[in-house]
Structure formats: C-alpha cells, structure tokens
Amino acid sequence: MRTPKPSLDWIHAALDGDLSPEQQAQFEQYLAETPEAQAMWSTLSEVDQLLGAASMVRPRPGFSKRFEARLASQRSRAKTLWGTLALGAGAMVSVGALSVLVVSSAIVAGATGFAQQPWGALSMQVTRVAVTFADVRAVINALATTVYALGEWGLMQPVAWLIAVFGLAATAVWLYLIRKLNMEVTIS
C-alpha cells in the first residue's frame, strides 16, 4: 500500500492493519516523537477495542415463528387489497361505460337539436336516457344539470368535463389503493 500521510491517516491505517512492517516501525517512531499523535492513537485504539468487544444482541426466542405469522398476515391482507382493487376497477369501468353510454346516446339522439341549441339539447337527451335507469335517475339528472350549467358558462364542452371528473375520481381511487398496496404489501 501507499505510505500514509502523517497523523490521522497513519493511525487509521495502523488500526486497520494496513501498515507493512516497515511502515509500522516508522509509525511507532512517529508516535514516540509526537505526544498529540500518541494521545489520539490511545483514544482511537480504545474506541476500536470498545466496539470490537461489544456484544451481538439476539432477538427474543420465537423470532422465526413471529416472522411466519407476519408473512401469513401480509399475504391475507394482500388478497383483500387486491380484491378491493379489482372491485374498485370494476366499479370504475362500469361507471365509465355507463357515462359513455348516456352521453353518446344523448349526443346521437339529439344531434339535430344539438346543432341549434347544444347545451339544452344535450341536457334534454341526457335526462331522457336517464329515465331508463330508474335507480340512477337522480344522479344522472344532477350530472346532466351540472354539465348543462358548465356548458352555459361556456368554459368547456360538457363531455370533456364529464371525462375530466371521471378521470380525476378514477385516478384518486387508483392512487389510494396502489399507495396502500405499496405500503403494506409491495416491498421495495
């Protein structure tokens, strides 16, 4: 190895056992001639001995059993979470498909009127289609009203708003579920 620089480098190299016999002799002479270095050597050696003599700490008995139980618990949670994710994805696809169906039906059915009175025609058609979905009628009506109001404001096309709202909701649900999976199951 290269000859170390005086002082600390020498001491560390000596502690690491990196000095050749020749260098060791030089180092000892250096220590004898330099009281500060001798003091530093003494303290660093003490640190080395203290740490070198420190105990290994063992876990409580039954560590591997506890590990097995934890692994089984994580697997069970993973199944539940994946099931939730699948259900969420299914629900989102259903809502998306329903939205597309409602909006596209409204657009197709009201194509003529749409050209003259776009927002009113769309709202009317959306409402008309919603009648066929008795259980979700109120929701569709509210949605149609919202889309109509936004259209009235002239901010954006209602379909774009519908898609944006749906996209945001879907993204939020996905992020939440994936974050949960990452925290509890996926191991980085």
Place this chain on the structure above:
Amino acid sequence: MNESEQIARARAGDDAAFTRLVETYQTVIFNLCYRMLGDPAEAEDAAQETFLRAYSQLHRYDPGRSFKTWLLAIASHHCIDRLRKRRLTWLSLDESLEPHPALHEHSPGPEEASVKREQTAVIATLLARLAPDDRSMVVMRYWHDLSYEEIAEATGATVSAVKSRLHRARAQLATMLNSKPQAQRQPARTAVTLGG
C-alpha cells in the same frame, strides 16, 4: 442442505427453506437493527420487515453475492429510512442511555454484568450521536466484521468513501469517548439476548 440450496428452494417458493434462512440470520439482522435504532421493540419490527422485504425481493438476489451482505444492505437501508422518518433527536453526550430492561447478560457475576450494562449504554450513546449512514457502516464493520469492500457493496458507496466515513466516525467516537468517565470505558465481550 447448504445455504445456496436453501436460497434456491426459497426462490422456488419453499417457505420452510426461507424460514431456515431467517433462523440463520436473525441475530445478525436483529443486532444491526438494534444497534441502529437503539430500541428492542423497534429493532424486532425492523428485522421482521427486513426479512419480509428479502422474501419478496428474493428473485432480485444475485447468487454471486454474499446473502448476509445482501440482507444487511436491506436492513441498513430500512433502518436509515426509519431514522430519517423519526427525525432523530441527537442525544447530549451528558445524557447516558440506560440499557433496556429486556437486555439480559449471559455472563456470570453481578459486577461484570453491571460493567457490561454500562458499556452497552456507552456504546448506545456513542452510536446515537453518529449520522445514520455512518452508524450503519460502524455496525457492519465492528459487529459483523465486514470488509470495506463488503460495506461498499452493501451501502452502494465507493470503497474510498466507506473508508473515509468510517475513519471520520471513529475519530468522532474517540472525541465523544474522551468526555466519558474512565469507569464506563472498559471493553469486555459478552453475548446479550433480548428476553421478555
């Protein structure tokens, strides 16, 4: 069955083989976590988490590397993450850490046990003052006898960086040790087990 076979079996989905690996390395990993975190309950949790991570990442393990070093790397990174999240409050040198009551000495004789407890406290205090990255290197070097090259492999640092950080940590520890009463500074090696 040797370690390579156990690893191969574990990778093939044999949970019992992985459990045997856990049994083999539980002390190594627990000790690192305990020395890093300073709390037996948190060390247990971190060690368990380390093995869970290892289990799920087993397909990424390179059989050409040391399994122990790979596990230590996972444990070290995990503990550093925990310490960063904890926003560790640096302890004053004058505040000595009491050893956890769950720490049991195997050595005979109350006097010797008392000295060792004091040393455990001294070491815990000293380690707690080091930055998490330096602490993990010190533990790997002194408790697990890893070479500079192995520490570099485990931490992702270069060998020269490891050397430099360890030397700096050693000097820092020496400075801290100088401020300790002489009675607390006698080294002695014992095995310690966490009970209860």
